[in-house]
Amino acid sequence: AQKVTQAQTEISVVEKEDVTLDCVYETRDTTYYLFWYKQPPSGELVFLIRRNSFDEQNEISGRYSWNFQKSTSSFNFTITASQVVDSAVYFCALRGSYGNNRLAFGKGNQVVVIP
């Protein structure tokens, strides 16, 4: 079974501060995929990144960066120089090798950026 843990429920930061969201996963599959999604207050779910288990390179996209550490089963997400528009719930998700592309979601991190 797949499991995703996002321990921090709500995180408040002042604008321009950095914020890191932790994601720890569990799976017995040797091949799997990790995802991050953003859900702003309007409710839609926005895809941010996909990473497969064989690609441990970290990734940077603008102010967003992701740190994949297979040794600790973590896929952490950092927002640099946060802005008010970053206020949202961020979900980490995992898909294993088998099944029908079923995603296991973490409980989400509510990020509040204070102007």
Next chain:
Amino acid sequence: SAVISQKPSRDICQRGTSLTIQCQVDSQVTMMFWYRQQPGQSLTLIATANQGSEATYESGFVIDKFPISRPNLTFSTLTVSNMSPEDSSIYLCSVAQGPDQPQHFGDGTRLSIL
């Protein structure tokens, strides 16, 4: 990525009634899914909508309560039957072009049952 339209975007329904939610995609997609997000909670997969055959339901979800149709590769419906206040949630449709491709989500349907 595909443009996904969900209708209605929100509704308020009476207990005991049923509501059908539509998910329309602007291009053919291999896979379509339906999720539920209860207030303040994460997403839970209800079922995979299979084109031309019965949907594949996750544990805890049954066809009588959540009948799903998928007549073609661009359209699916989810019906929430005999609704009770516990069914108040956001229902989201998602699509993917393959088993290792990311899922993209519609804007969701916010459902409240009185």
